[in-house]
Amino acid sequence: MTILVVGATGATGQLVVKQLLDCGEEVRVIVRFPEKLSETTLSHKNISVITVTNILQLSEREMREYVKDCDAVISCLGHNLTFKGIFGPPFTLVTDVTKLICHAIKENKPQRTMKYILMNSTGNSNKNLRETVSLVEKFVLGIIRLLVPPQRDNEKAAEYLRSEIGQDNQDIEWIAVRPDSLINVNEVTKYSIFPSPIRSAIFNPGKTSRMNVAHFMSELISKKKLWEKWKGQMPVIYNDDPEEGGGNT
Template identity: 45%
Template sequence: MQKALVLGASGATGRLLVKSLLDKGVEVKAVVRKAESIANIEDSSNLLKIVEAEISAMPDEELAYLLSGCTSVFSCLGHNVSFKGIYGHPRRLVTDAVAKVARAVELSPSDQKIKMVLMNTTGNSNRDIPEKPPFSQRMAIALLRLILPPHVDNEQAADVLRLQVGQSHNKLEWVIVRPDGLIDEEQVSEYDIHTSPIRNPIFDAGQTSRINVADFMSELSLDSGLWSEWKGQMPVIYNRVQA
C-alpha cells in the first residue's frame, strides 16, 4: 500500500489533496497544527492518521520518523492571507520545511526513494530551462520580491529542490507543481499540464481549481509514467478552457 505524508494538510488545497489520496486508497499521515482543523474529513477506510505538530518546530529526527515507510511527501504549505501571515514569522515557512524534508530523508536508514511534490506558483519561473517571461512580468515579480515575503519563500523553496537536492539525489525525487490563479470548484474537471506558463501570471492569469491541483499532485505519486514525465521539473497546471 502507498503511504504519504502531507504537510499543510489543513489548507484549502491540502484538505482536498488528503481527500484525493484517501479516495485512491493511499494511507495518509496529515500534519496539522490543530487536529480539529482536519478531523471532519471523510475517511471510511481508516487510512488517515492526523499528526498534530508545528512543522517549523519539529526536529529533523521526528520528521524522519514520520517519513518512515512513506513513498511520497507533499507540501501544500503556505502563508495565511493576513498582515501577520504575510509579514510575520516564519517568513521562510515553506523553504525551511522543504529543507527539513531533504535532511530527514537523509536520516532514513531505508534506501527506498521518496517522491516529493511541492505546490508552488506560476509567478515563480523555472530557471532550469530557463524560462523567459515578458518584461512586464519580470518587473512585477521584482516588485513582489520587495513587498511580499511569501513570494520569496516560494522561490527559495523551489531552489532547495532545484539546486540543493538536484536531479540525481540518491533518496529524494521531486516535482514542483505550479497552478495559476486558484479558484474553488466542487468536482475534478479536465485540466492541461504545460512545461512553462502559457499566460502572463500577473497580467493575464488563467484559472486552476484547487481540486484539480490536488488530483494532479496525487496522480503524480501514483502514476509511474506521469512521474517519469515530470520528475525534476516544474509543470504548470490550468483548467481546460471549454470551447
C-alpha cells in the same frame, strides 16, 4: 503507499488528502489544528494524524520518525492570507519545512527513492528551462519579491529542490507543481499540464481549481509513467475552460 502530507488543513491540502484516501493510499498528516479536517477524513481507517504546535520546532530526529516508511511527501504549505500571515513570521515557512523534511529523508537513508511534491506557483520561473518573462513583468515580480515575503519563500523552496536536491539524487525525486490563480470548484474538471507558463502570471493569468491541483498531485503519486514524465520539473497546471481563464487560449 504511505504519503506524508504537510499543509493538510489548507484549502488545497484538504482536497489532496481526500483524493489520496479515495485512491486507497495510507495518508499521514502533520497538523496544528486537526479539528480543521473533516469528520470523514478524521475517521477514515487510512489516516494517521500527528498534531504538533509548530512544525518548524520539530527536531530532525522527530521528522525522521514521521517520514520513516513513507513513499512520498506532498507539501501544500503556504502563508495565511491575512496581514500577519503575509507580512509576519515565519518568513521562510515553506523553504524551512522543505529543507527539514529532505534532510530527514536523507538521514534515514531510504532503501527506495522517495517522491517529494511541492505546491508552488506560476509566479516562480523554472531556471532549468530559462523561461522568458517580459521586462515589465520582471520588474513587477521584482517588486512583489521585495515586498511580499511568501513570494520569496515559494521561490527559495523550489530553488532548493532544483539546485540542492537536483536531478540525480539517490534518495529524493521531486516535482514542483505550479498552478495559476486558484479557484474553488466542487469537482475535478478538464485541465492541461505544460512544462512552462503559457500565459503571463501578472498581466494575463489563468485559473486553476484547487480540486484539479489535488487530482494532479494524486495522479503523480499513483501513476508511474506520469511521475517519470514530470520528475525534476515544475509543471504548470491550468483549467481547460476558457471562460475561467484556462489554458486553451
